[in-house]
Amino acid sequence: MSISGMKHPKFAKRFHQAVELAGVESTQQELSKLLGVSEVMVWSYQNGEKLPRMAMAIKMSDAFGVTVNWLLRGVGDPIDRTPSSKPSKRTSRPLRKSTQAIVDFVEKLTEHERKKALGILELTFQKK
Structure with missing residues (x-):
């Protein structure tokens, strides 16, 4: 040991x-x-x-x-960053509840609202 x-x-x-x-x-x-x-x-x-x-x-x-x-x-x-023809396994795994809640919320937004939300997030969490 x-x-x-x-x-x-x-x-x-x-x-x-x-x-x-x-x-x-x-x-x-x-x-x-x-x-x-x-x-x-x-x-x-x-x-x-x-x-x-x-x-x-x-x-x-x-x-x-x-x-x-x-x-x-x-x-x-x-x-693994090797290009592959098969879909990523990462997309088939269950997400954390908090991550899934974010995904569910964002999917309800229009494309314009998504871009606006992304801009707000980038400004809010920008590393200094």
């Missing part, structure tokens, strides 16, 4: 980063549904107790929109 008590702390960190990058709910219950594993297994990944088998790593990669190589080994860019 490592000093921190985790067997695989680097994987645990990348797992958390992948969930964050994906913008999915990060509760053990939601992740267990998304990945099709028990909450105990999700806990073991989150806490670096276990590494996923290849089939699960591929499932995680698809669910979180990151590369398997980055997820397991920390090599390369986390997000």
Whole structure:
């Protein structure tokens, strides 16, 4: 075991980063549904107790929109930027409730209202 008590702390960190990058709910219950594993297994990944088998790593990669190589080994860019003919997996994942509420609201706006809202958001959240 490592000093921190985790067997695989680097994987645990990348797992958390992948969930964050994906913008999915990060509760053990939601992740267990998304990945099709028990909450105990999700806990073991989150806490670096276990590494996923290849089939699960591929499932995680698809669910979180990151590369398997980055997820397991920390090599390369986390997000696969290779052009692909297939649609992005990122669009098929459930969004956080707050993100979905924003999407639902924006979809009701006219194109003119969307441009105006975007301008307001850019001014409001502009980094200084």
